[in-house]
Amino acid sequence: TQFQVKSMNNQPVVDRINNIFIWVTRIAVLNIFCMLFTLAGIVVFGIFPATVASLKVCLDWVNKKTEFSIWKNFVNEFKQSFFVANGAGWILLIDGFILYINSQLFDRITGVIYFLSLFSFYFIIILYIFICAWIFPLIAHYQNNLFSHFRNSLIIGFGKLKYTFSIILFIFLIAYISLLYPGVIPFFTFGIGSLIWAWISAKVFNEIDDDHLS
Numbered sequence: 001t002q003f004q005v006k007s008m009n010n011q012p013v014v015d016r017i018n019n020i021f022i023w024v025t026r027i028a029v030l031n032i033f034c035m036l037f038t039l040a041g042i043v044v045f046g047i048f049p050a051t052v053a054s055l056k057v058c059l060d061w062v063n064k065k066t067e068f069s070i071w072k073n074f075v076n077e078f079k080q081s082f083f084v085a086n087g088a089g090w091i092l093l094i095d096g097f098i099l100y101i102n103s104q105l106f107d108r109i110t111g112v113i114y115f116l117s118l119f120s121f122y123f124i125i126i127l128y129i130f131i132c133a134w135i136f137p138l139i140a141h142y143q144n145n146l147f148s149h150f151r152n153s154l155i156i157g158f159g160k161l162k163y164t165f166s167i168i169l170f171i172f173l174i175a176y177i178s179l180l181y182p183g184v185i186p187f188f189t190f191g192i193g194s195l196i197w198a199w200i201s202a203k204v205f206n207e208i209d210d211d212h213l214s
Contacts, residue, residue, distance in 0.1 A: 037078055048090075052077060133157060137201035
């Protein structure tokens with residue numbers, strides 16, 4: 001009718017509100033699945049495949065595939081990526097521990113060797129962060145072996161610096177806000193984090209896929 005309230009693009013406001021509630025529900029459900037499967041894997045064996053499964057669901061959402069069972073897709077991806085995701089995650093955990101140990105040894109080094117070691121250390125830290133930013137979205141989107149995922153993480157990390165820094169920034173912000181307001185963690189932290197992570201990653205993956213097809 002002529003009295004119907006509409007948004008700027010002529011979509012009824014009621015539909016907009018309904019869509020917001022749908023997306024809030026989706027993110028909350030995904031968040032719960034991520035936490036449950038992480039705990040089911042005793043954290044250390046669950047967190048990495050749960051991360052990949054969350055990213056897979058979000059990548060489908062970003063690519064406008066929304067008519068599917070979140071539960072079914074999450075479980076299927078969790079199972080499919082279990083070993084590859086855990087392999088990547090445990091390698092990164094061990095490497096991170098080694099980097100931490102090395103950082104504690106700098107006070108024993110002096111002179112030119114100190115500056116060379118410091119430069120090498122920070123360069124390796126950059127490589128490490130770039131891999132962390134890209135390897136799990138790559139596992140979620142492409143079928144490949146573990147070595148290829150690590151290699152491609154570095155290629156994309158350096159080749160798409162704008163997107164790499166965006167991922168790092170948004171993950172840091174979400175982690176900071178979650179620590180500031182821990183009440184959001186059980187409902188939205190992992191879901192929103194995965195959605196933003198997937199949204200940025202999809203921009204790069206779509207470019208790569210389009211170039212490959214053309």
